[in-house]
Amino acid sequence: MTRLSQEVVxxxxxxxxxxxxxxxQRIIDxxxxxxxxxxxxxxxxxxxxxxxxxxxxxxxxxxxxxxxIFKHIFEMIGQRKMEYMTEDLKNPMDLAFFDLFRALYxxxxxxxxxxxxxxxxxxxxxxxxxxxxxxxxxxNIDIAMDFYKKFIIRDQQQGRxxxxxxxxxxxxxVIDMTMNVTFDSINEEDAENFDVIKYKxxxxxxxxxxxxxxxx
Numbered sequence: 001m002t003r004l005s006q007e008v009v010x011x012x013x014x015x016x017x018x019x020x021x022x023x024x025q026r027i028i029d030x031x032x033x034x035x036x037x038x039x040x041x042x043x044x045x046x047x048x049x050x051x052x053x054x055x056x057x058x059x060x061x062x063x064x065x066x067x068x069i070f071k072h073i074f075e076m077i078g079q080r081k082m083e084y085m086t087e088d089l090k091n092p093m094d095l096a097f098f099d100l101f102r103a104l105y106x107x108x109x110x111x112x113x114x115x116x117x118x119x120x121x122x123x124x125x126x127x128x129x130x131x132x133x134x135x136x137x138x139x140n141i142d143i144a145m146d147f148y149k150k151f152i153i154r155d156q157q158q159g160r161x162x163x164x165x166x167x168x169x170x171x172x173x174v175i176d177m178t179m180n181v182t183f184d185s186i187n188e189e190d191a192e193n194f195d196v197i198k199y200k201x202x203x204x205x206x207x208x209x210x211x212x213x214x215x216x
Contacts, residue, residue: 013062045066084111085104097154145168149171152165
């Protein structure tokens with residue numbers, strides 16, 4: 001089931017998983033192409049099945065509806081991001097907050113450059129802020145908030161950060177900046193022409209402001 005009002009697990013049917021890996025990938029590629037150029041509300045199942053070269057009836061044997069496959073794509077995005085974090089972030093608990101922020105930002109940049117269509121799908125959803133956004137992205141943002149807050153509070157307790165800083169406010173600023181700057185930058189430039197060095201320099205300038213503040 002994929003009803004927004006219910007607490008359910010969104011996965012394709014077993015029939016979908018019985019397909020060959022090649023056919024599964026063809027369906028997912030078609031869906032990614034559709035959702036990366038159209039907002040969820042405007043995206044059409046007819047375009048997906050046409051590109052994937054499957055009958056409409058087959059699609060509904062694999063997924064209950066458009067939301068089902070959309071949710072599945074975001075599950076795949078989450079799994080792919082975790083692969084990047086597992087490979088590149090070995091001991092996060094040993095890092096100070098801003099070192100962790102820097103490392104996660106670099107990982108996010110690498111992920112975005114390797115997967116520009118995933119970023120376009122996410123940015124289209126982020127711009128909507130509707131019920132689908134709340135169902136899919138907001139939960140992940142809440143998890144990220146709790147993750148960052150844990151490190152902020154730890155650094156405050158260890159004397160590495162001003163105890164007067166509100167953990168919720170700083171965590172929200174970091175997440176908003178990370179998502180908005182990354183999405184905007186990747187969407188404005190082709191991944192092949194993206195200036196990574198320039199972007200990392202921008203990151204360091206932002207971190208400097210966070211760490212040092214603006215008061216002379």
